[in-house]
Ligand SMILES: NC(=O)C1=CN([C@@H]2O[C@H](COP(=O)(O)OP(=O)(O)OC[C@H]3O[C@@H](n4cnc5c(N)ncnc54)[C@H](OP(=O)(O)O)[C@@H]3O)[C@@H](O)[C@H]2O)C=CC1
């Protein structure tokens with residue numbers, strides 16, 4: 001029996017649980033061959049209102065707690081904990097009386113932006129293993145891009161478990177911890193940036209007479225298709241060249257985008273979000 005407890009079950013906790021439940025339902029036997037697939041789930045929140053929402057979402061599948069005391073009990077009954085409170089809340093959640101004890105020998109998957117492995121270790125017993133992970137809200141529909149950074153004390157089995165859990169809700173990539181703030185900007189914040197681009201393309205379509213709903217679908221599916229071509233190995237420059245007929249409409253549109261500094265604006269957005277992410281763990 002493996003217990004999985006979400007410490008801080010808000011936007012991300014719910015998205016991840018939704019994806020993990022769907023993934024378990026599909027039961028890819030090959031992917032879960034060497035994994036202790038969780039069969040007991042717990043969610044810890046602060047307010048009753050949130051608990052009611054979780055109850056509505058997952059019916060009886062998740063044991064819910066709203067007090068420090070119950071949180072500690074749920075943590076003690078679990079083998080793996082997903083730490084998904086706000087970065088500033090880590091001290092409160094992990095510092096609850098009895099929590100450090102309850103987490104001894106357990107695996108913590110922390111998705112807290114800006115909260116380093118060292119700063120988490122200061123709040124935990126040496127026997128608690130940590131993997132930092134940066135997923136995104138597309139976990140809910142099992143299309144997350146999640147970056148994994150195992151702490152030195154994480155075992156191979158821990159990494160296999162994390163890869164199983166997060167591959168089930170999208171793609172994973174292992175990177176060193178020094179790159180997790182940039183990954184936070186790209187993957188964690190990324191849906192907001194891409195959604196802004198979808199909105200901007202939609203605005204353009206609406207301006208040119210396409211009704212909003214249709215314009216939005218055209219923009220979103222074009223993003224999905226282009227992303228898939230890149231993931232299947234096509235270089236973005238080739239995609240761009242293939243589309244750009246000499247003296248055609250694509251190159252004229254591209255030049256207008258370049259006049260607006262689209263590339264450096266987007267790249268600087270990632271740079272800025274990376275800098276902000278690196279400070280989020282400092283309270
Ligand atoms: N939002 C995103 O797109 C992404 C966020 N992240 C990271 O995920 C983490 C969570 O973000 P997000 O889901 O947006 O935040 P939310 O505020 O939606 O969720 C935080 C949750 O923590 C709970 N909580 C707060 N204090 C306690 C406590 N003392 N005991 C138990 N539960 C507690 C809250 O409960 P209640 O609701 O009752 O207050 C809430 O459910 C952050 O650290 C963020 O950096 C990572 C990738 C993407």
Ligand SMILES: O=C(O)[C@@H]1CCC=N1
Nearest residue numbers: 113184188189190280
């Ligand atoms: O904006 C934030 O702080 C969080 C972290 C990554 C995505 N959202």
